[in-house]
Amino acid sequence: MAIVAAALAGTAGVAAEGWQAGAARVSIAPEEPVWMAGYAARTGPSEGVHGGLHARALVLGDARGRRLVVVTLDLIEIPASLRDRIAAMAADRHGLAPHELLVNVSHTHGGPMVSSRTIADWGIDPVWGRRAEAYVEWLVERIDDAIRQALAGRAPALLGFSASRCGFAMNRRLPTPEGMRLAPNPDGPVDHDVPVLRILAADGTLRAVLFGYACHATALGPTRTLHGDYPGIAMDQLERDHPGSVALFLAGCGGDQDPAPRRDEADALANGKALAAAVEAALEQAPLPLPARLEASQRPCALAFADLPPRAVLEARAASPDGFVARHARYVLDAWPAPGDRPPDYPLPVHVVQFGAALTLVALGGEPMADYALRLKRELATEGGAVWVAGYSNLVHAYVPTKRVLAEGGYEGTEAVIYQSLPGPFRDDCEERIVTAVRRDVEAARAAAAP
Numbered sequence: 001m002a003i004v005a006a007a008l009a010g011t012a013g014v015a016a017e018g019w020q021a022g023a024a025r026v027s028i029a030p031e032e033p034v035w036m037a038g039y040a041a042r043t044g045p046s047e048g049v050h051g052g053l054h055a056r057a058l059v060l061g062d063a064r065g066r067r068l069v070v071v072t073l074d075l076i077e078i079p080a081s082l083r084d085r086i087a088a089m090a091a092d093r094h095g096l097a098p099h100e101l102l103v104n105v106s107h108t109h110g111g112p113m114v115s116s117r118t119i120a121d122w123g124i125d126p127v128w129g130r131r132a133e134a135y136v137e138w139l140v141e142r143i144d145d146a147i148r149q150a151l152a153g154r155a156p157a158l159l160g161f162s163a164s165r166c167g168f169a170m171n172r173r174l175p176t177p178e179g180m181r182l183a184p185n186p187d188g189p190v191d192h193d194v195p196v197l198r199i200l201a202a203d204g205t206l207r208a209v210l211f212g213y214a215c216h217a218t219a220l221g222p223t224r225t226l227h228g229d230y231p232g233i234a235m236d237q238l239e240r241d242h243p244g245s246v247a248l249f250l251a252g253c254g255g256d257q258d259p260a261p262r263r264d265e266a267d268a269l270a271n272g273k274a275l276a277a278a279v280e281a282a283l284e285q286a287p288l289p290l291p292a293r294l295e296a297s298q299r300p301c302a303l304a305f306a307d308l309p310p311r312a313v314l315e316a317r318a319a320s321p322d323g324f325v326a327r328h329a330r331y332v333l334d335a336w337p338a339p340g341d342r343p344p345d346y347p348l349p350v351h352v353v354q355f356g357a358a359l360t361l362v363a364l365g366g367e368p369m370a371d372y373a374l375r376l377k378r379e380l381a382t383e384g385g386a387v388w389v390a391g392y393s394n395l396v397h398a399y400v401p402t403k404r405v406l407a408e409g410g411y412e413g414t415e416a417v418i419y420q421s422l423p424g425p426f427r428d429d430c431e432e433r434i435v436t437a438v439r440r441d442v443e444a445a446r447a448a449a450a451p
């Protein structure tokens, strides 16, 4: 027994019982060519797959039979159309309510586009929009399969939390005399934490590991080969090193973070291996045992958009030679034609999962700036408990800037809105709205999870 328990250092620290857990991995690599997401510079469809794209599911059940299903996808985004289909499938076939299902994307820029709307807004041939719709239909069946396999494989488990650090994420908002540029900024904020949730079988072997990192999956540039970028490499490496386990990457608040360096496949490999090594370092630590008591909520936080520009400005933009600028201006003019028209608020999902008094997991929608994780971890800290802040969850097709980033301007949250089919930038109270919503939901979850 002692020999088996020593299979993973630190196992002895995990004493909490009463969990049931299962995990599974399925391929979601498109079986025919698709238009790839993430770079407007691509001029043709995908040409094969390198290293695979996967959906992974982790099912956790606590001592009272409460469930949490975490689904991670090697995709760039979760538009509302995809979110709704996954949620409907999970509710109809598995009885899962929104607070029981956390869907996170790695934000790989080497995956397929999953929205015919985005394909139209990018001015790409509609034939690829129809391909994307067909892919999404197939994808939802694959996700169903992953959840089904994870549920079927449920067995008694021990859960523990630990963390380490990894250094390749670099801030990418560089102040210049001409304004903010999208370029490496070694002096900007970063979140280098690597939070790690280990799921062990009763004999101490690693059955699944859920780990986070806050950085764009852009180590590889605009290749035409489908790939999972550094997160895919890290997950594959961990699964090879722990045979029989499933490794799931939960993307953090990396909206303003890029890998450094990020030139080619060698960099993606180095970054992926560095992240896998950081997860191993966390697994070497004695973990914080997680009691088998889950509380969760998922509620939208309403974010208002800033006032639309005057009609004359939009009409000038509609005549721009830049197709992205012109198409976006025409969309706004058509959708909100009268001077007093306002776009409806944006429903940013806030998912909170509380593991007894030991761990608070906050998963925000969209692409949050690293400052959200830094601020929330500071403000939500408790004596003896841990806080994990993820992004890219449940509804992902908007940057989530802070008040400072909105005031500074630049790509994230301002210039990027034309690539994300949004009416315009958010109003500058978005940070306070999000922090207020998170604090309210975390307080409620902690009160409910108290023994």
Ligand SMILES: [Zn+2]
Residues within 6 Å of the ligand: 107, 216, 255, 367
């Ligand atoms: Zn992004």
